[in-house]
Structure formats: structure tokens, C-alpha cells
Amino acid sequence: MIKLFLFDIEGTTTDINFVHKVLFPYSYKNIEHYVLHHQTHPTVEKALEEVRKTVWSEEKKQLGLYEVIQKLKDWITTDRKHPALKEIQGLIWDVGYSKGEFQGHLYPDVKPFFSKILETKTQIGIYSSGSVHAQKLIFGFSTEGDLTPMISYFFDTKVGGKREKTSYERIALETNLTTKEIHFFSDIAEELKAAKAAGMAVTQVLREGTRSSDFEGITTFQTFMDYI
Numbered sequence: 754m755i756k757l758f759l760f761d762i763e764g765t766t767t768d769i770n771f772v773h774k775v776l777f778p779y780s781y782k783n784i785e786h787y788v789l790h791h792q793t794h795p796t797v798e799k800a801l802e803e804v805r806k807t808v809w810s811e812e813k814k815q816l817g818l819y820e821v822i823q824k825l826k827d828w829i830t831t832d833r834k835h836p837a838l839k840e841i842q843g844l845i846w847d848v849g850y851s852k853g854e855f856q857g858h859l860y861p862d863v864k865p866f867f868s869k870i871l872e873t874k875t876q877i878g879i880y881s882s883g884s885v886h887a888q889k890l891i892f893g894f895s896t897e898g899d900l901t902p903m904i905s906y907f908f909d910t911k912v913g914g915k916r917e918k919t920s921y922e923r924i925a926l927e928t929n930l931t932t933k934e935i936h937f938f939s940d941i942a943e944e945l946k947a948a949k950a951a952g953m954a955v956t957q958v959l960r961e962g963t964r965s966s967d968f969e970g971i972t973t974f975q976t977f978m979d980y981i
């Protein structure tokens with residue numbers, strides 16, 4: 754019996770364009786100003802140090818502050834999922850959301866589906882490569898209001914990459930469930946494959962522009978509501 758419904762964000766609950774056309778450009782535009790004004794903030798300081806460490810191990814280069822900022826901008830452009838970048842982006846988006854410059858996009862079928870899930874005493878979790886902080890912002894300042902009270906778990910790549918079987922096993926461990934008690938929704942076939950290999954039930958969510966696969970697919974959660 755399923756006890757936890759686990760959701761990817763980008764391409765599943767949220768339009769991929771929101772991330773690429775709103776969030777990423779906003780962080781790109783503001784990162785220099787933000788880092789220059791918050792470089793002694795412990796989280797920022799630690800993140801900058803991690804960027805330097807990565808660049809040292811990969812390129813044997815020591816970076817000054819402006820070079821670190823440029824590296825972060827390059828990583829935004831190439832969508833590198835580096836934890837230090839994700840950390841700083843989360844802080845920048847904090848500012849954007851709280852100033853009301855944008856709201857987290859959610860497809861209109863998400864909130865009704867979440868409500869239905871909770872009615873059946875099943876739990877809701879999120880697993881996304883964006884930091885937990887960024888995930889809470891999307892759902893907290895969403896177009897459908899604050900949905901964070903509906904969500905019991907948030908996981909990011911601290912549990913491992915989304916295409917690795919062990920990440921899904923770890924999520925089961927951390928929620929005190931077996932993988933068989935978890936149902937994972939994502940738009941990406943490789944992620945579904947890893948979750949299925951770990952033992953989870955999986956469904957592909959086919960939003961506009963998603964490439965379909967051999968996995969069972971739904972175009973809206975509405976079709977899934979009758980199952981639960």
C-alpha cells in the first residue's frame with residue numbers, strides 16, 4: 754500500500770519554463786550584487802569556499818572574488834547542479850519571492866491532487882535537484898498559495914543524484930518506509946528507472962513538451978485522482 758507520494762518539481766508540478774525563464778535569469782542578474790553585499794554571511798562564505806575548492810580540484814586555479822562570481826554565472830548558464838550555487842540561488846530567490854517579484858508556478862491540478870492525497874491519510878514528499886530551501890520557496894510562495902503545510906518531506910541531492918537507485922533507497926530509509934510504499938512522479942524517464950529499480954511505484958508526468966517513454970504516463974494528475 755502506498756504511504757507516500759513523492760514528486761519531482763521541474764516538469765512535474767511546475768512548468769520547466771518558470772525555472773529557466775524566471776528563476777535562473779533572476780539569479781544571474783542579481784548574483785554579483787548579492788555576493789558582494791553578503792560575502793561575510795556564513796552560508797555565503799561557505800558556499801564561495803566550496804566553489805573555490807571545486808575549481809581548484811578541477812582546474813588547479815585559485816579564484817579571486819570576481820572570478821568566483823563569474824564561475825557561478827557560468828554554472829547558472831550551463832545549469833550545473835553544484836550545491837554551492839544552489840545554496841546562493843536559494844538566498845537570492847528568497848529576496849525575489851518576498852518582494853513579490855514572482856510566485857512559484859504550480860500547474861492547477863497540483864493542489865487538488867495534494868488535497869485528495871491528504872484526505873486518504875497518505876503523505877506527500879518532494880525530491881528535486883533544487884535545494885530544499887528553493888523547494889520550500891516555490892511551494893510557500895506559489896500561485897496557489899502556501900502549500901508547504903501539506904508537504905511532509907523535502908529532499909534534494911544531499912540524498913544523492915536523481916538518476917541513482919541508492920538515492921531512492923535513502924529516501925525510504927529517511928521516511929521509515931519501504932520503497933514499495935512510495936510512489937514517485939517525474940517527467941524524466943531516467944529518474945523513474947532509478948526509482949523503479951529501488952522498488953518504488955512510478956508514473957511519468959507528461960506536461961506539454963515532455964518526451965514520453967515506456968513508463969506509464971499521465972498528462973494531468975486529474976487522471977490519477979480516481980486511483981486513490
Ligand SMILES: [Mg+2]
Binds near residue numbers: 761764765939941
Ligand atoms: Mg523534472
